[in-house]
Amino acid sequence: MTKKLIKIFGPVFEPELISEIEQIGNQRTLTGENILIASGDYVRAIPLVLEGNVKVIRVDEEGNELLLYFLHPGETCAMALSCCLGYTKSMVKVVAETPVEVVTIPIQKMEEWSGKYKSWRDFVLKSYHKQLMDAFETIDTIAFSKLDERLKLYLENKQKISGSNQVRITHQEIANDLNSSRVVISRLLKKLENDNHIILKHNLIEIISL
Numbered sequence: 001m002t003k004k005l006i007k008i009f010g011p012v013f014e015p016e017l018i019s020e021i022e023q024i025g026n027q028r029t030l031t032g033e034n035i036l037i038a039s040g041d042y043v044r045a046i047p048l049v050l051e052g053n054v055k056v057i058r059v060d061e062e063g064n065e066l067l068l069y070f071l072h073p074g075e076t077c078a079m080a081l082s083c084c085l086g087y088t089k090s091m092v093k094v095v096a097e098t099p100v101e102v103v104t105i106p107i108q109k110m111e112e113w114s115g116k117y118k119s120w121r122d123f124v125l126k127s128y129h130k131q132l133m134d135a136f137e138t139i140d141t142i143a144f145s146k147l148d149e150r151l152k153l154y155l156e157n158k159q160k161i162s163g164s165n166q167v168r169i170t171h172q173e174i175a176n177d178l179n180s181s182r183v184v185i186s187r188l189l190k191k192l193e194n195d196n197h198i199i200l201k202h203n204l205i206e207i208i209s210l
Contacts, residue, residue, distance in 0.1 A: 045104035052100030069134035
């Protein structure tokens with residue numbers, strides 16, 4: 001963990017803070033779709049992403065899901081931080097999008113580090129700001145964009161995350177993330193294929209040009 005921790009967070013945190021994270025942090029490795037934080041659970045630890053990508057999902061009372069934003073290496077979940085500070089249950093589900101490596105920090109350290117390390121305070125504030133902007137972008141997309149435009153943006157994000165023009169995903173998984181139905185998503189994907197933007201294969205979408 002030490003090398004990755006220093007590489008990712010060394011330019012951000014003081015050496016003393018890095019040393020504390022090494023001592024008390026719990027390294028975890030997850031595969032795709034493993035749940036890191038479940039909706040409705042009390043948050044006991046904060047994840048710092050070292051490798052891979054994580055998606056943050058809002059879940060309503062009926063179990064419907066909506067993808068809010070992604071976490072990348074060097075980031076943490078601001079919504080989980082707010083739950084820690086307020087000792088409230090998580091309102092989001094945090095799930096591994098790809099194979100992920102994280103180091104989790106006990107919540108007892110959150111307040112202590114806020115008073116002890118300026119770099120930690122700055123990191124937390126920047127996390128809040130960035131993810132608030134990401135959530136606003138999601139809200140704007142839902143409110144002002146048609147579903148076909150949201151689907152294109154979703155596929156573009158998936159392409160960036162995977163680093164490949166081949167995205168392995170099912171129509172149902174896309175429907176879940178976009179809070180739509182599989183039938184509607186399949187119809188829109190077929191239209192994109194007919195317009196030569198993508199090629200549909202079994203549980204795989206090859207992106208030509210979006």
